[in-house]
Amino acid sequence: xxxxxxxxxxxxxxxxxxxxxxxxxxxxxxxxxxxxxxxxxxxxxxxxxxxxxxxxxxxxxxxxxxxxxxxxxxxxxxxxxxxxxxxxxxxxxxxxxxxxxxxxxxxxxxxxxxxxxxxxxxxxxxxxxxxxxxxxxxxxxxxxxxxxxxxxxxxxxxxxxxxxxxxxxxxxxxxxxxxxxxxxxxxxxxxxxxxxxxxxxxxxxxxxxxxxxxxxxxxxxxxxxxxxxxxxxxxxxxxxxxxxxxxxxxxxxxxxxxxxxxxxxxxxxxxxxxxxxxxxxxxxxxxxxxxxxxxxxxxxxxxxxxxxxxxxxxxxxxxxxxxxxxxxxxxxxxxxxxxxxxxxxxxxxxxxxxxxxxxxxxxxxxxxxxxxxxxxxxxxxxxxxxxxxxxxxxxxxxxxxxxxxxxxxxxxxxxxxxxxxxxxxxxxxxxxxxxxxxxxxxxxxxxxxxxxxxxxxxxxxxxxxxxxxxxxxxxxxxxxxxxxxx
Numbered sequence: 001x002x003x004x005x006x007x008x009x010x011x012x013x014x015x016x017x018x019x020x021x022x023x024x025x026x027x028x029x030x031x032x033x034x035x036x037x038x039x040x041x042x043x044x045x046x047x048x049x050x051x052x053x054x055x056x057x058x059x060x061x062x063x064x065x066x067x068x069x070x071x072x073x074x075x076x077x078x079x080x081x082x083x084x085x086x087x088x089x090x091x092x093x094x095x096x097x098x099x100x101x102x103x104x105x106x107x108x109x110x111x112x113x114x115x116x117x118x119x120x121x122x123x124x125x126x127x128x129x130x131x132x133x134x135x136x137x138x139x140x141x142x143x144x145x146x147x148x149x150x151x152x153x154x155x156x157x158x159x160x161x162x163x164x165x166x167x168x169x170x171x172x173x174x175x176x177x178x179x180x181x182x183x184x185x186x187x188x189x190x191x192x193x194x195x196x197x198x199x200x201x202x203x204x205x206x207x208x209x210x211x212x213x214x215x216x217x218x219x220x221x222x223x224x225x226x227x228x229x230x231x232x233x234x235x236x237x238x239x240x241x242x243x244x245x246x247x248x249x250x251x252x253x254x255x256x257x258x259x260x261x262x263x264x265x266x267x268x269x270x271x272x273x274x275x276x277x278x279x280x281x282x283x284x285x286x287x288x289x290x291x292x293x294x295x296x297x298x299x300x301x302x303x304x305x306x307x308x309x310x311x312x313x314x315x316x317x318x319x320x321x322x323x324x325x326x327x328x329x330x331x332x333x334x335x336x337x338x339x340x341x342x343x344x345x346x347x348x349x350x351x352x353x354x355x356x357x358x359x360x361x362x363x364x365x366x367x368x369x370x371x372x373x374x375x376x377x378x379x380x381x382x383x384x385x386x387x388x389x390x391x392x393x394x395x396x397x398x399x400x401x402x403x404x405x406x407x408x409x410x411x412x413x414x415x416x417x418x419x420x421x422x423x424x425x426x427x428x429x430x431x432x433x434x435x436x437x438x439x440x441x442x443x444x445x446x447x448x449x450x451x452x453x454x455x456x457x458x459x460x461x462x463x464x465x466x467x468x469x470x471x472x473x474x475x476x477x478x479x480x481x482x483x484x485x486x
Contacts, residue, residue, distance in 0.1 A: 004074050009021045009052030011079060012044050018116050022123040022278075023103040023114050023294055027248060029277035037131045037277060043111055045073055045147070046067035047079055050108070058091075065091035066440045067104035100136045103295035107133055119308075122276030129368070131298035158418040159189040162238040163305070164253070165195050166215055166245050168331075169389075170433070171192065171286065173415050175244050176206070176305035178290045182242055183208045185299045192236060202389040204308055210428070217249070230256040242297070244290055245269030268298040274298075285432050303419050304436055305415035307397070310390040314398055317381055323357040324460070325413065326380070327394055327404035329366040336427035337406050339448045339456075345376030346453040347403065347460065352377050354461070356400060361387055361409065401463050403456065405448075411435045421456065423448060 014027035030040040047065045049072065053059035065087070066072040069379035070089040085329070107129040114122045138150040163182055165175045172195070183191055192211040193203050203212045212230060218225025220302035231254055243250045243264050252264060266274040268281075276293035278284070291302035298381065328344045329336040348358035358377055360370045364385035373380055387395065389412070396402055402420045404410035410422045414435035424430045424444040434442050441459055445451045 004084055004206075007049065007081045007083050008079055009048035009050065009053035009081070012047040012115075017123075019120045020114070021118060022120060022292055023076045023126065025278040025280070025292070026296060029275075029279050032279060037275065038139045039127070041076075042067075042130075042139060043126075044147055045076060045081070045143075048079075049073060050112075052081065053088075054432070060105070062088055062091040063108045063188070064104035065099055066147075067107060067137070068100040069149070071142070071149050073092070073147050076145050076147070092473065102378075103129070103132045103136060108286055120295070121300065124295045127296055127298065128298045129356070141279060157188070159186065159193045159239040160237055161186050161189050162194060162233070162236060162241045163191065163251050164194045164241065164243045164245050164267075165199075166194070166217070166247075166250065167199070169199070171245075172199050173307075173408060173411040174286045174305055174433075175290065176307060176415050177287065177303045178294055179206065179208045180306065181291075181294055181299050181302040192238070194233075195229050195338060198401045199389070205390055206308060225266075225283040228257070229253075231255065234261070238263045241266065242262040244293075245268065246289075246293075264410075266293060283432065285434075286437075287436055293299075305411070306417070307393045307412065307415040308478070309397070310393055312391045312394040314394065315381075315383070318357070318359065318398070321357050321402050322355065323359045323398075324351050325399040325402040325404075325418075326358050326360045326373070327362060327402065327407060328360065328361040328369040329384075329409075330405040330407040332365070332426055337446070339423050339451060341372035342376070343451070343453040343456070344369075344403070345373040347457050348373055348377035348380050350453075350457050351460065352379050354464075356464070357381060359395065359399070360384055361392060361395065401460055403460055406430075414440050421459050422450065422461060423456070 001390050014024050017024035017027060019068060027040065030036045049066065050059050050063050053062060062072055070087050070090065071150050072083050073081050073090065074084050075082040110126040110129045114126045116124070130139065135333045136152055138152050139140055141148040141150040161182065163179065165172055173174050190210045194212060194213045194215050195203055196217065197214050200214050203209060214224055215229065218229055229357060233253065243266060243278050246268045251267060254265055254269040257263065264271065264273040268276055274297040277296060278292060281289050287304070294300065294302050314449055326344050328338065328341045351358050358380040360373055360380055360382050362369060362384040367384050370382045370384045392409060393416050396418050397416040399418050402413035402418055404413060404420065404422050406428050407423060410420060413420045415439045419439040421437060421443060422435055424434065424442060425448045426446040430442050430444050441461060441463060443451065443456065
């Protein structure tokens, strides 16, 4: 029979991490819940054990031994730990399983380094350490009230990864950075995207996925459609899912696997193995939300969205021309997001007089917007309804400037790296959804009908100035190199 002793170390709480940091959010999320994440419970165990033993080097070794060799904690009860005297004594002896103990030491060191730190990289390092340890031991067993050390199930190589991003276009484009980060992290694995039909061909051309599956979005009572989707998902034999859609629909897909064969899940679905544990996630910018979700799943950093060069040539009419892209459309269901097309026409007229060819783009059905611009600038090139997504990206990359409403094309222009002026009304909040980049300027007013053409033209000409173009190009290179989390 092992003799035990009760210890009471210091508890680790959200307040031990600076507000707004990932670990602060992670601890707040767990403190508000009855069912807590296994990593949270293990981190608290380690810190309580460490502080109870004096935070010495030997105390760190005992914590590492608990994670890798034999549980030192026999039982967790409130703020107290029942520990094994034998286990504590054995932690000072030579240890086997060198790789596992080294991983455990890193986890302990990274936990301590994250306390009080604002550097997101230090927070990311702790989540990455948990991912490393999870390859060796079953974290759920270690997080039980009576911790047990059980070897992790062998991880298949290569692993099969599923990414879910269904719609809409702007949201899809904002996931280009997360797509890139997931591909980099899972370079040796097979990565599949589940998306909707309008984005499937575009996704294939990105070069980031081994396979692209199409979600037909079956209705709740479409049993045949749901069965087809279930067979598709289960047939993929996925080991982990990154749900970047994080909607009620995509979260519900987790249940299609059944209880026994569910893959690991990064998202907000109930029971996720890697939840985005932030109570304030709904107020975060989409890019920050996705980056933090991946950070908590062990992926860091996440770059800003970057559109790779795609195999599309410019239309002959634009070869050798300085042109400006105009995007007068947006969601037809949200007319308050549209700046009056006639004012786009006035800007087009002034741009043409300054030596730039205006090019009007938009989705099929937005032809009346181009027609409203034509009386002001008959020379403008009308490509509404005549560009696929790769060509639209090529146009944005080659344009001297894009002027757009808050719509998917604005995000694509930012991802393509071209200068962008984007117009916002009170109908959407740029703090939560605006395109990001050093070559992006936001014009936000409560009502777009109050935004005059001269103000937009002034911003456009400032962006087109040679000195401004040189500065934004240099800054854009820096943003690409540093990534979103810099």
